[in-house]
Amino acid sequence: EPEVTQTPSHQVTQMGQEVILRCVPISNHLYFYWYRQILGQKVEFLVSFYNNEISEKSEIFDDQFSVERPDGSNFTLKIRSTKLEDSAMYFCASSETGIFSGANVLTFGAGSRLTVL
């Protein structure tokens, strides 16, 4: 069964450093997403991406964050100048169809746990 693959599974970084989390979506999917889950809290939407641009973002997704699809397979989340409160599990997801084709069903990766010290 096709999977969304995320690397690294766990990253520890110092406050103020830049972090890049990587994702390989399912190959025929066109829509890409990042979600995060701070320990003990809900899974929260960060951003959706289609056709090489952001299609929707939450209020969490400020200038500290950016996303990119640098090639035909990878989808990255960059966090600049990390803060303690950025410590969380970050989930990448992809979907084949978007919001105008019935239910938009997401396939999620296993997550990347980011710890900021």
Add this chain to the structure above:
Amino acid sequence: AQSVTQLDSHVSVSEGTPVLLRCNYSSSYSPSLFWYVQHPNKGLQLLLKYTSAATLVKGINGFEAEFKKSETSFHLTKPSAHMSDAAEYFCVVSDHGTYKYIFGTGTRLKVLA
């Protein structure tokens, strides 16, 4: 605004007994509703989805959920729990016209031998 409430943070059942995980939602429009499961060190796996077709939705591994608009509920059930069902379960709502999923806080299911 959309929201989801999972009424139980932890549920324990004995193997072979029924499972009921409760979810209530709030949505301004005709929502899509989902249940996802997360096993340790695994991704969020789709169990089932509701998209305004049949109100009783069957999913994988013997799970099903019933959409009740009058009660704004989408409870997940399974007739007989198996040890492998032990995991965290998330109820999710998505309104028409948005890419955003709204997650509940999750219910951790424990299955006792």
